[in-house]
Amino acid sequence: MANATDTVAAAPMPRAASRWNQRKLAPWLFLAPGLFMFAVYVLWPIVQSISLSFYDWNGLYNRDGEFTGRFIGLQNYRELGTDPAFEVSLWNNLKWLVLYMLALPIGLFLSIFLNQTVRGIRLYKSLFFFPFVISQVVVGLIFAWFYAPNFGLFYLLTEWITGDGTAILADPDLVTYGIIAAGLWPQIAYVMILYLTGLNNVAPDQIEAARLDGAKGWKMLWYVVLPQLRPATFIAVIVTVIGALRSFDLVSIMTSGGPFGSSRVLSFYMYEMALGEIGLRMGYGAAIAVVLFAIMMIFISGFIWKMWRDETQR
């Protein structure tokens, strides 16, 4: 009997252990590949960039494979404080952030405009969506030609209207706005498509109820439609902020940061300093990257906080 109770008592034990394993271990096993990738390709580079920003290093190892950098503490950050090019890049990033937000109202307007059933609407929608499909490099080239002095359409237009052509990309005061306009073109299309899918999910019965109550026009948009578009707006703000902060390709293609650095943004200045032919100051470039990361962190933690709140409230 004693033997029998032993076996009976012993039997559930492994089952409980295995259930514990399933509950606790399985999620981690499923997460492992993702976590591994995240650690190797995201976390480790962040740690490395931050530590590199305390060094003065030209990117070379010597013949024996030894690191040739020199630890200089916060010197790189102190230098950023007095670097006029850094200041220009920071202001330009701010201009990008603010003006890129124009993509939201314009994209919303276009999506409402296109959210109707007429013959051939699919064709019009895809035409409006087209700039988002083509590569940023192509967008940059198209706009560079559009603005080009002497033969660009924009130059010829301003010459025809004012008598003196404006070469946007040669003007240190206008160049950043010219590039932002080029960036807005595909960004508006992106936001538009986000709102179009959002509009599909707007409850028709609520619209009808609002109509019966006499709501129309702005009031209908503001109090009935927009609240239902909140998830779309949230995603649109995120992609627009990130798009504005990582604006590198257009600057690189259209002006290479010029004239004399007036269209630089942080990401491009970082590239110039660390990886460009003329810089090769890895530590200084890393310090710029850390500052850009810190700015992005403000927005990213805001988004994460909001998502966290929404999840726990549910």
Added chain:
Amino acid sequence: MVHKKAGALALAAALMLSTSAFAQDKRVVTWNADYDPIPLAATEALIADFEAANPEIDVQLTNFDHEGYKNAIRNFLTADPPDLANWYAANRMRPFVEAGLFADISDVWANNGLTESLASSVLSSTIDGKQYAIPYTYYQWGIYYNRDAYAAAGVTPPGPEGVSWADFLANCEKFKAAGIDCVTTGSVAKWPVAGIFDYLSLRTNGYQFHADLAGGKISWTSPEARAVFAEFGKLQPFVTENHAAIDWQDAAAIFTQGKAAHYVMGNFAVGVFKEGGMTNDNLGFMVFPEITPGIARAEEAPTDTVHLTSGAQNPDDAKLLLAYIASAEAQTKWNAAVGQLPTNSGSTVDAADPFLSAGFASLSSATGGIAQFWDRDADAEYASLGMDGFQQFLVQPEELEAILERLEQARLRLFPQ
């Protein structure tokens, strides 16, 4: 699928067989380079000549894309060094020399009498008294002019002796009156304006000033530096508007169409001018006019070089090849194929090419010295900041004080006094 796989295997096996067959009976010299198609063909011919003279040596050239090479060289010099690598003279090779990645080849220079035959390039190949480079080609800079633009504005084209600086500026007034840009440039890539600045600096204060300025030894607010900007200011109103948004090739189009009269450029642009429809009849070349009388004339001639790496597997045979690259006959043939100037004074150039002959004459009589170019003589970051300043001055000459102040701050930071 199976057939493809088998085929690939057979191909791989055949490749391995053939390379090991080479390795068995020949000593291998590896060479990494970044040639465009025409220089690549010339280099392959040079290698064929060398291998014919040294049948026991096999030279294996690995050619990189020009832009990719700048990053690739930083990896392969440490990870997998070839015997020889292409790079540039003067300050551009300094980081690799200081990191101990390029090897000292003073013995190649001494044993082959190169200090005499490559006399014009000794300074740019030397760091701390030792030679680290074999220069094999350079090209002159100067002023290219469009005779059609001269005819359209009714200005007499300069003779072989060139013009004086005062006459040049006076001509610029006439071109402006005729609606023609006197000097064109396209400064998206910034270096074209450094060419103009360098010449003004060389002509105003001479070679030593240029070298000291690039080396951070001279204050940007000194009277000498201000004198250069004063001359720059005289030229500024006559330079193509909006150059900051124009590529140098697009500016070449303005020049070939006769909308601009002069282009301060390197000789490599002649090919672009001729593609644009210019011929030896309407394209002219002159050296940059003298500004301060009596200063020994210095010229710009960026030099391309080959280097022995510290990790070379076969340095002895690599040095043989370096000596061959330095020789007069090899340089004559290579440069004739590419259309550039040999650095060996015993070489000859094609007398039928007026621009090469003019360049050869101009460089061989440049008693003031041969400058590499602003962005090769100056430290990379300093060069870039300087070029930002030159470009800004050409766009906003009224900002001169702010520009000089900023450059001076950069100088004090990069070269602590």
